[in-house]
Amino acid sequence: MTDIKIDIDNGESAVMPTATTVGEALSELLSNKQRKRTVAVTVAGETLDLGTPLNTDSSLSLIQIGSDESLEILRHSTAHVMAEAVREIYGKDVKVAIGPSIENGFYYDFECKEPFKPEDFEKIEAKMTEIVRKALPFTRTEMCSDDAIKHFDDLGENYKVELIRDLGEDTVSLYQQGSFTDLCRGPHLPNTSWIKAFKLQRVAGAYWRGDEKNAMLQRIYGTAFFDKKALRKHLNTLEEAKKRDHRKLGKELQLFTMQDEIGPGLILWQPKGALLRKLIEDYWKDAHYRNDYELLYTPHIARQDLWKTSGHLDFYAENMYSGMDIDDVRYQLKPMNCPFHIGIYNSNKRSYREFPIRWCELGTVYRYERAGALHGLLRVRGFTQDDAHIFCTPEQLENEIFNILDLNLEILKTFGFDQYDIYLSTRPEKSVGTDENWEQSTEALKLALEKKGLSFELDPGEGVFYGPKIDIKIKDQLGRSWQCSTIQVDFNLPERFKMSYTGSDNKEHQPIMIHRALMGSLERFIGVLIEHYAGVFPLWFAPVQARIMNITDAQAEYCEEVYMKLRKAGIRIEKDLRNEKLNYKIREAQMEKVPYMLIIGDKEKDSGTVTVRLRNGKNIADMSIDDFATKVADECLEGRGI
RNA sequence: GCCCAUAUAGCUCAGAUGGUAGAGCGCAUCCUUGGUAAGGAUGAGGUCAACGGUUCAAUUCCGUUUAUGGGCUCCA
Numbered sequence: 001m002t003d004i005k006i007d008i009d010n011g012e013s014a015v016m017p018t019a020t021t022v023g024e025a026l027s028e029l030l031s032n033k034q035r036k037r038t039v040a041v042t043v044a045g046e047t048l049d050l051g052t053p054l055n056t057d058s059s060l061s062l063i064q065i066g067s068d069e070s071l072e073i074l075r076h077s078t079a080h081v082m083a084e085a086v087r088e089i090y091g092k093d094v095k096v097a098i099g100p101s102i103e104n105g106f107y108y109d110f111e112c113k114e115p116f117k118p119e120d121f122e123k124i125e126a127k128m129t130e131i132v133r134k135a136l137p138f139t140r141t142e143m144c145s146d147d148a149i150k151h152f153d154d155l156g157e158n159y160k161v162e163l164i165r166d167l168g169e170d171t172v173s174l175y176q177q178g179s180f181t182d183l184c185r186g187p188h189l190p191n192t193s194w195i196k197a198f199k200l201q202r203v204a205g206a207y208w209r210g211d212e213k214n215a216m217l218q219r220i221y222g223t224a225f226f227d228k229k230a231l232r233k234h235l236n237t238l239e240e241a242k243k244r245d246h247r248k249l250g251k252e253l254q255l256f257t258m259q260d261e262i263g264p265g266l267i268l269w270q271p272k273g274a275l276l277r278k279l280i281e282d283y284w285k286d287a288h289y290r291n292d293y294e295l296l297y298t299p300h301i302a303r304q305d306l307w308k309t310s311g312h313l314d315f316y317a318e319n320m321y322s323g324m325d326i327d328d329v330r331y332q333l334k335p336m337n338c339p340f341h342i343g344i345y346n347s348n349k350r351s352y353r354e355f356p357i358r359w360c361e362l363g364t365v366y367r368y369e370r371a372g373a374l375h376g377l378l379r380v381r382g383f384t385q386d387d388a389h390i391f392c393t394p395e396q397l398e399n400e401i402f403n404i405l406d407l408n409l410e411i412l413k414t415f416g417f418d419q420y421d422i423y424l425s426t427r428p429e430k431s432v433g434t435d436e437n438w439e440q441s442t443e444a445l446k447l448a449l450e451k452k453g454l455s456f457e458l459d460p461g462e463g464v465f466y467g468p469k470i471d472i473k474i475k476d477q478l479g480r481s482w483q484c485s486t487i488q489v490d491f492n493l494p495e496r497f498k499m500s501y502t503g504s505d506n507k508e509h510q511p512i513m514i515h516r517a518l519m520g521s522l523e524r525f526i527g528v529l530i531e532h533y534a535g536v537f538p539l540w541f542a543p544v545q546a547r548i549m550n551i552t553d554a555q556a557e558y559c560e561e562v563y564m565k566l567r568k569a570g571i572r573i574e575k576d577l578r579n580e581k582l583n584y585k586i587r588e589a590q591m592e593k594v595p596y597m598l599i600i601g602d603k604e605k606d607s608g609t610v611t612v613r614l615r616n617g618k619n620i621a622d623m624s625i626d627d628f629a630t631k632v633a634d635e636c637l638e639g640r641g642i
Numbered sequence: 643g644c645c646c647a648u649a650u651a652g653c654u655c656a657g658a659u660g661g662u663a664g665a666g667c668g669c670a671u672c673c674u675u676g677g678u679a680a681g682g683a684u685g686a687g688g689u690c691a692a693c694g695g696u697u698c699a700a701u702u703c704c705g706u707u708u709a710u711g712g713g714c715u716c717c718a
Contacts, residue, residue: 117646203712203713205712207645207714216644216646216714264710370643371643372644373715373716380718383718483718485718553675581676581680582676583677583680585678587678587679602677613678617678
């Protein structure tokens with residue numbers, strides 16, 4: 001038997017016999033403490049569990065508790081334990097389908113006669129705890145596919161059989177712990193006792209392999225951690241997220257509402273929400289003016305012929321509402337603004353000297369969304385995109401993308417988002433446009449991202465059929481991701497609408513068209529903003545900036561005076577002159593998250609000042625009314641990044 | 643669209659083996675004039691989501707519809 005050399009990424013190395021397992025090697029090379037933290041290793045890019053024998057010289061990278069990979073392995077193993085528990089409890093009444101780890105947890109899909117109820121969780125969790133306590137090892141075996149198919153077929157596990165058939169491999173790997181064996185690539189924990197903290201969270205229907213033509217399975221979601229504290233922290237974050245839910249806060253703060261009589265997915269903006277939206281729109285228009293855009297307004301409906309020309313009736317019909325007849329001509333609601341902007345483009349003959357043309361519009365569109373997809377402000381049927389279209393020459397493309405990214409990040413930063421994930425999506429299988437077009441534009445997007453110093457992930461084949469795109473997912477204060485910004489190059493519409501410009505060579509050329517939305521839609525963006533700030537909006541776009549409250553009726557007149565003065569100064573001010581105690585008024589304003597409370601008693605009345613109370617409970621000593629107005633105005637400018 | 647759950651006062655929620663309902667907050671009126679997170683009293687608010695069925699009787703049981711929530715799928 002020959003020996004092999006094993007080294008690990010902390011510098012230790014040893015020569016050991018062939019077929020030494022990873023775990024044995026680690027026992028040799030690591031301190032007890034380190035070993036107990038090591039969940040698995042990577043060797044030459046492959047993740048191996050501790051039971052894997054090593055047959056050649058190997059360099060091991062440790063996957064230790066605390067890393068994302070370690071959590072993935074833990075959760076995957078916990079999914080297996082849950083499947084074992086479910087099988088133990090329900091026996092042949094359930095079939096197992098598939099159970100991976102996902103962001104923040106894991107799930108396992110089951111086919112069963114009776115859907116699971118949250119009450120069943122206790123039973124399953126108790127069984128899981130039993131399995132964990134037994135410290136059952138996860139053991140891996142390789143089996144030829146035919147044998148594996150027979151094995152699962154005998155058990156009646158037709159989903160596993162289908163998976164193995166589709167894999168089309170000669171051999172597959174199986175993992176067993178206790179009474180449960182699963183088709184699985186691994187890796188897994190050494191044994192079940194490594195699972196220190198887990199919780200089953202909810203049950204939901206899910207199609208087998210995500211295809212709605214397939215059977216509906218029962219999916220149980222759960223999560224797991226290496227210690228109870230981390231689990232508790234995670235559950236707290238979920239609680240916090242619940243408190244920040246924009247649907248809840250939207251109701252409490254009276255920002256928006258939806259009603260059965262009006263229809264699902266249609267938003268009614270209440271006065272405070274409408275004001276919030278107006279402030280955001282004003283900022284947006286201003287930022288676009290500063291960045292050399294021009295503002296457009298376009299109608300909400302157009303002749304059906306327009307949507308034939310644009311191709312929307314061919315490839316977007318299922319998202320469009322049925323038409324209406326006006327004077328015997330068919331019209332349809334717009335699902336997009338682009339054809340209208342193109343109409344304006346085509347209203348004149350264009351020269352390269354006008355380029356780049358940057359046109360923006362807060363364009364309200366209507367799209368059919370499946371009933372089950374609707375969600376608060378985040379997914380609605382009528383919404384306003386912060387849309388813009390840029391028309392330019394191929395040479396200008398990279399610079400225009402750079403400018404868009406610049407404006408995009410500026411706007412996101414102004415609203416308190418400075419963490420994001422960026423994706424560059426390339427040509428899909430079904431697409432229009434020449435190879436040259438695709439290559440040049442994809443390259444331009446890439447160069448612009450690099451020039452801006454932004455790291456991004458490539459999303460191969462995920463572009464839209466008409467061109468490559470950049471998507472930006474912003475991260476909120478709880479670390480959750482939201483897709484808002486999108487920047488897309490379009491080779492399709494310029495062709496369909498026969499757009500052209502006269503170049504310096506006095507010949508006609510087709511312009512490059514860029515679609516982009518930075519906030520995505522005002523509805524979604526405001527929904528995300530509500531959750532990001534938990535309703536505690538920065539002064540510059542808080543719908544109410546200050547509320548005046550008197551201590552007794554004796555100051556009512558002076559309060560009215562202050563109120564009018566500040567209102568005229570442009571401060572978004574309210575007054576609370578009710579016959580209530582100060583405590584009561586403060587509590588109410590605090591719960592409504594009003595940034596400044598102006599408290600007025602005899603003292604202030606006599607000196608012609610106001611006492612300012614902040615949302616954090618602190619006071620600013622008396623200040624004059626003018627000083628307060630200046631302070632608010634200054635803070636707003638600062639907030640808007642001007 | 644599909645699976646599961648839910649729908650009671652403006653809001654948050656109780657409620658009865660089937661006999662037309664209650665609390666707190668909010669709202670109105672009155673007392674109270676109180677300096678930094680809820681002073682007190684009285685009162686007005688409900689076709690118990692809609693429609694149909696079973697029943698002497700349905701808010702309660704059954705069915706359908708609508709909406710909402712958790713997911714699948716899709717997306718700004």
